Amino acid sequence: MSKIILTGDRPTGRLHLGHYVGSLRRRVELQDSGEFDKIFIMIADAQALTDNADNPEKVRQNIIQVALDYLSCGLDPAKSTIFIQSMVPELTELSFYYMNLVTVQRLQRNPTVKQEIKLRGFSDDESDNKKGTPVGFFCYPISQASDITAFKATTVPVGEDQEPMIEQCREIVRKFNATYGDTLVEPDILLPDNAACLRLPGTDGKAKMSKSLGNCIYLSDSAEEVAAKVKGMYTDPLHLQVSDPGHIEGNTVFQYLDAFCKPEHFAKHADCFVGRKSSFTFNNLDEVKAQYQAGGLGDMMIKNFLTAVLQDTLEPIRARRAELEKDIPAIYETLRKGCEVARAEAAATLADVRRAMRINYFEDGKCTL
Numbered sequence: 001m002s003k004i005i006l007t008g009d010r011p012t013g014r015l016h017l018g019h020y021v022g023s024l025r026r027r028v029e030l031q032d033s034g035e036f037d038k039i040f041i042m043i044a045d046a047q048a049l050t051d052n053a054d055n056p057e058k059v060r061q062n063i064i065q066v067a068l069d070y071l072s073c074g075l076d077p078a079k080s081t082i083f084i085q086s087m088v089p090e091l092t093e094l095s096f097y098y099m100n101l102v103t104v105q106r107l108q109r110n111p112t113v114k115q116e117i118k119l120r121g122f123s124d125d126e127s128d129n130k131k132g133t134p135v136g137f138f139c140y141p142i143s144q145a146s147d148i149t150a151f152k153a154t155t156v157p158v159g160e161d162q163e164p165m166i167e168q169c170r171e172i173v174r175k176f177n178a179t180y181g182d183t184l185v186e187p188d189i190l191l192p193d194n195a196a197c198l199r200l201p202g203t204d205g206k207a208k209m210s211k212s213l214g215n216c217i218y219l220s221d222s223a224e225e226v227a228a229k230v231k232g233m234y235t236d237p238l239h240l241q242v243s244d245p246g247h248i249e250g251n252t253v254f255q256y257l258d259a260f261c262k263p264e265h266f267a268k269h270a271d272c273f274v275g276r277k278s279s280f281t282f283n284n285l286d287e288v289k290a291q292y293q294a295g296g297l298g299d300m301m302i303k304n305f306l307t308a309v310l311q312d313t314l315e316p317i318r319a320r321r322a323e324l325e326k327d328i329p330a331i332y333e334t335l336r337k338g339c340e341v342a343r344a345e346a347a348a349t350l351a352d353v354r355r356a357m358r359i360n361y362f363e364d365g366k367c368t369l
């Protein structure tokens, strides 16, 4: 069986470091591994609209931002098909059939949906100025199953918050195949392999980077913005004096270092640990951590080091973005071509689905009563 990847993002904002360590970096590695027969990367505008129906312009503008983020991180249209969800209407038709295989109660139990409903303040009580849950939003796990199955994806690289979606997709596949015959492929989730990348906290130490919390470092942030954001980062509230023993647990700077640090960074940025009062030589992150815990290593130093590490990661991305921004029509053309390829794939699966359900009325030659 061929190995096929499908994954994607909602275009509700520019992509940030959480996206990068949680999925983007891995996608590029998977793409370049040559292990996959096909790779589809979807900009999920239709899903973004499920809770942004009043603001399609925001979604539209972010489609191009997300495409720029993808390409500047190294996704290569020659190897990965990048496309826009709503330009593949076959996905919507699949969803409509899958909806009959899922109960309202099962959707209500989906932990990610539950959490997101809470986060958005959707309420059962629609009085006053409270808003109920849009039906489209409630059903988006089903639409996500369409996204995955339309491409016969075997592998879905996503962050852990998407686990309930993949599980629901697998259930839909099993139900479909059991009811109508073997047609759809059950996908596997591929989680980030580094624990620090499972969930990168916001710069304020809150559990997740999110635009609404204003705690993101964006891939497209300038070097100055990154430096300023790291400077203001949450560390260890008990580490008042440089000489005090510091804590690593829950310390955002170390969580970022865990996610971004590479062995070569220690020699390259050794100057970050040279101070007026005290200097250190570190060969790896464990040594930095040990010194921080023992006391004497200040937040300034570890923040300067993190800034240097982040700039190393972000500078090439920023440079590529600047190049790409010179020719936006070319980006649109890349997306248009991607949509064409994606549509052909989804149409083939939809035909399989209609055949399996025997709703291919004019194709099965049964022109009888």
Ligand code: TRP
Pocket: 006, 007, 008, 009, 010, 044, 047, 143, 144, 147, 148, 156, 158, 162
């Ligand atoms: N829900 C994903 C997100 O919020 C985006 C998405 C839509 C997706 N359809 C998908 C991810 C299918 C993986 C597979 O980022």
